Amino acid sequence: ALASARSDALIWARDPEQARAINQQHLNPRYLPGIDLPPALRATSDFDAALAHVLDGPDPADRLIVLGVPMAGLADVCRRIAQALPALGPDAAPVHLLWTCKGISPDTHEWPHQIVAQALPDRPWLRTGVLSGPSFAREVAQGLPVALTVAGRDPDTTRAAQAAFHGTRARIYGTRDVMGVEVGGALKNVMAIACGISDGLRLGTNARAALITRGLAEIQRLGVALGGQADTFIGLAGLGDLVLTATGELSRNRQVGVAIGQGRTLEDILAGGMTAEGVRCARAAQALGRRHGLDLPITDAVCGVLFDGVAPTQAVAALLARDPRDE
Ligand SMILES: NC(=O)C1=CN([C@@H]2O[C@H](COP(=O)(O)OP(=O)(O)OC[C@H]3O[C@@H](n4cnc5c(N)ncnc54)[C@H](O)[C@@H]3O)[C@@H](O)[C@H]2O)C=CC1
Ligand SMILES: O=C(CO)COP(=O)(O)O
Numbered sequence: 001a002l003a004s005a006r007s008d009a010l011i012w013a014r015d016p017e018q019a020r021a022i023n024q025q026h027l028n029p030r031y032l033p034g035i036d037l038p039p040a041l042r043a044t045s046d047f048d049a050a051l052a053h054v055l056d057g058p059d060p061a062d063r064l065i066v067l068g069v070p071m072a073g074l075a076d077v078c079r080r081i082a083q084a085l086p087a088l089g090p091d092a093a094p095v096h097l098l099w100t101c102k103g104i105s106p107d108t109h110e111w112p113h114q115i116v117a118q119a120l121p122d123r124p125w126l127r128t129g130v131l132s133g134p135s136f137a138r139e140v141a142q143g144l145p146v147a148l149t150v151a152g153r154d155p156d157t158t159r160a161a162q163a164a165f166h167g168t169r170a171r172i173y174g175t176r177d178v179m180g181v182e183v184g185g186a187l188k189n190v191m192a193i194a195c196g197i198s199d200g201l202r203l204g205t206n207a208r209a210a211l212i213t214r215g216l217a218e219i220q221r222l223g224v225a226l227g228g229q230a231d232t233f234i235g236l237a238g239l240g241d242l243v244l245t246a247t248g249e250l251s252r253n254r255q256v257g258v259a260i261g262q263g264r265t266l267e268d269i270l271a272g273g274m275t276a277e278g279v280r281c282a283r284a285a286q287a288l289g290r291r292h293g294l295d296l297p298i299t300d301a302v303c304g305v306l307f308d309g310v311a312p313t314q315a316v317a318a319l320l321a322r323d324p325r326d327e
Helices: 016-025 047-055 071-084 112-119 137-141 155-165 178-200 205-225 230-234 236-247 252-261 266-270 277-291 297-307 312-320
Strands: 010-012 042-044 064-067 095-099 126-132 146-152 170-175
Touching: 010 047, 016 042, 042 047, 047 064, 047 071, 064 071, 064 155, 071 112, 071 277, 095 112, 095 146, 095 155, 112 126, 112 178, 126 155, 126 178, 126 236, 146 155, 146 178, 146 236, 155 170, 178 205, 178 230, 178 236, 178 252, 178 277, 178 297, 178 312, 205 230, 205 236, 205 277, 205 297, 230 236, 236 252, 252 266, 252 277, 277 297, 297 312
Parallel strands: 010 042, 064 095, 095 126, 146 170
Antiparallel strands: 126 146
């Protein structure tokens, strides 16, 4: 998206072969087969060179890094940044660092902003935020319109992200609710697995609408308990991404659910190395819910099916048999 409007967008790819394909053929055959990338987009597999590109740009007000790695790689990439970034003085122009990760650390139950803060402490010039919302990568790469949310505690960071993407086909809304945006992004993946299971079982569109709506209530319950703002969950990073992922055929989390509903095993589905963040974060969401004394019945049902050998039909029956309650 950035490279569609400006000539200085640079991708760091750890695989030199991917960087070469992007530079020479304007293609990313592994992740975006069949899509022509903007010729202005350049790539490097040299991490230090990528950071130098950010720091040495002509406009110090325009230093932006977007980390597009899965949760499993976030701490590692932040540590590499910590090692490679020079120590800038307190008066240095800010470097804005955004991440796109949607999830919770399965071991420590940390959120992305906590992982970033731990890996990159004591750098007042480093301003951070999360870029989230309904955005299948393939459609963005095709140049189709997309609206996203950027959340950062410092308004300069949201403004920097909005300015950087302005003039592209991506429209960016700002908020300061980092926790709410991260909870929305992580939990919608769990709900997309639930909707996929329901659709794989051919339970119909009424059931899917029920799961989306009650799933949103569950996401909001956890998010507010953790300090998020209630209205964030009816915005792009909540309802918007939930609807996209729970219904869109491009969603990998939804695809995992559909395959499970059709009788395949989780091990078999994930054997190709597909990133489906909802699988890795469902247990952590369940644990956080329990810690806060919250009822998260759909998350519990997804965990039961994924990890505890509960048959999908049995999980559906258990959800329907819960005591009646007010909406
Ligand atoms: N793919 C999509 O449509 C969207 C993905 N996201 C989120 O963004 C994050 C990244 O997603 P994807 O790009 O789909 O993931 P992906 O699995 O396709 O990986 C993206 C890139 O990260 C690299 N990578 C993986 N682990 C790494 C590590 N330890 N160090 C360095 N590079 C590493 C991969 O080689 C790949 O180039 C996820 O948390 C996902 O939920 C958010 C919005 C849309
Ligand atoms: O987060 C996404 C869209 O906003 C991508 O969803 P999946 O990870 O399920 O493919």
